[in-house]
Amino acid sequence: MNKKNMKTLRRLTGNRAFSLVRLTTAVALISGAAAMAFTAASPTGDAGSNMRVVSNMQVVNCDRGEEIARALARAEPGDTIRVTGTCFERVSIKTDRITLDGQGAATLDGGGGPTSEFDGVVTIDGASGVTIQGFTVQNGPGEGILGTHGAAFSMIRINDNLGPGAVINGTSIIEIRGAQVEASRNGGPGLVAGSNSQLAVFSFADSQGSTFTIDANGGAGIVLADSILNVFRSESTITITNSPLGILVVAGKIISPDGVGTFVIENNGVGLDFGLDGTALLVGGWTVRNNGTGVRGDGAGVLTFISIPSNPSAITGNGVDVDLRFGARATIEGVDVGTITCDSTVLSRGTTVCP
Numbered sequence: 001m002n003k004k005n006m007k008t009l010r011r012l013t014g015n016r017a018f019s020l021v022r023l024t025t026a027v028a029l030i031s032g033a034a035a036m037a038f039t040a041a042s043p044t045g046d047a048g049s050n051m052r053v054v055s056n057m058q059v060v061n062c063d064r065g066e067e068i069a070r071a072l073a074r075a076e077p078g079d080t081i082r083v084t085g086t087c088f089e090r091v092s093i094k095t096d097r098i099t100l101d102g103q104g105a106a107t108l109d110g111g112g113g114p115t116s117e118f119d120g121v122v123t124i125d126g127a128s129g130v131t132i133q134g135f136t137v138q139n140g141p142g143e144g145i146l147g148t149h150g151a152a153f154s155m156i157r158i159n160d161n162l163g164p165g166a167v168i169n170g171t172s173i174i175e176i177r178g179a180q181v182e183a184s185r186n187g188g189p190g191l192v193a194g195s196n197s198q199l200a201v202f203s204f205a206d207s208q209g210s211t212f213t214i215d216a217n218g219g220a221g222i223v224l225a226d227s228i229l230n231v232f233r234s235e236s237t238i239t240i241t242n243s244p245l246g247i248l249v250v251a252g253k254i255i256s257p258d259g260v261g262t263f264v265i266e267n268n269g270v271g272l273d274f275g276l277d278g279t280a281l282l283v284g285g286w287t288v289r290n291n292g293t294g295v296r297g298d299g300a301g302v303l304t305f306i307s308i309p310s311n312p313s314a315i316t317g318n319g320v321d322v323d324l325r326f327g328a329r330a331t332i333e334g335v336d337v338g339t340i341t342c343d344s345t346v347l348s349r350g351t352t353v354c355p
Helices: 004-011 067-074
Strands: 026-031 052-054 059-061 078-083 086-088 091-093 098-108 122-124 131-138 145-149 152-154 156-159 166-169 172-177 182-183 191-194 198-201 211-215 222-225 228-231 237-241 243-249 253-256 262-266 270-274 279-283 286-289 294-297 300-307 314-316 320-325 328-331 340-342 347-350
Touching: 059 067, 067 078, 067 091, 078 211, 145 262, 152 270, 166 172, 222 228, 237 243, 243 253, 262 270, 270 279, 270 286, 294 300, 314 320, 320 328
Parallel strands: 026 152, 026 172, 059 078, 078 098, 086 098, 091 122, 098 131, 122 145, 131 152, 131 156, 145 166, 156 182, 166 191, 172 198, 182 211, 191 222, 198 228, 211 237, 222 243, 228 253, 237 262, 243 270, 253 279, 262 286, 270 294, 279 300, 286 314, 294 320, 300 328, 320 340, 328 347
Antiparallel strands: 052 059
8 A cells, every 4th residue: 555545544544543564465264163174283281281182172261360372372283272261361373274262252351551553452473374263352452353464253253442453454365254243342443454455255155144243433344445345146244333434445445246245334424435546346235324424435436336126225314325526436326325416526327426
């Protein structure tokens, strides 16, 4: 991302704890399946620990004073660490293909403190293929989860952190697969995807029914900064509510071409905010309502909104439904749009055009 786009992003998010990091290539799967194929040799516990090691699965009970950090120190690639209880610690994952499994009930609590950058409750540091599932990650002084190489989230709640809920950057692919993910009440954005990364929901059978719920964050629900949100042939639901911005797109893209996803963008200051060079191809399934502004394009690239009978789209009931400025180009075809305003630099076509 160039400096101009970086400055624009910082101004629009207003998030003092947000910063982008450059990362190397990683591919991560967000899978609802808790099982993994275990092939590595089993790590062994030290004499001073009650932590149990079964095959290459370690079991950590934080309510008995055991620590995830100690398990990570002895973990080998492909290991699973199964956790129970509430863990008051911040952990750094440096080993590839580690799975942290909270079994739907464990909590990782960062202990709060003054707001700081690059201080995640969970930091993925140079490791790829990491999966975090079944946890509540909360009370981080910075990010809830800071992915400095790539991560996977499944059945996870990332709430009440002073900075962003999760920051993932650098040619990483975050795939939601059979997962329920929540990012709410964080001081910054719910999720930041930057530096040529990708948040994706693909058409695999176990991707169907995935949900991503984002509510009441201090910044945008999702920030796409030089990155992409892809939804391909997946009957999944993304809901973003009660935040200053629903989705902020700066030099990034939203692509949902198959008309089977469901998106509810509601009760935000701006529902969909396309800044400099932000683009979209949105076919079916979008409900943008009760926001201050439904869709804003200011210096945006090409914006395409298409409704289909089997999964209609509507941008209605907002203070201003569509507001286009500064050279934005829009195709709006079949979408139920209440009001639209444009300046003289905008090009529009379709069933709804600039007045």
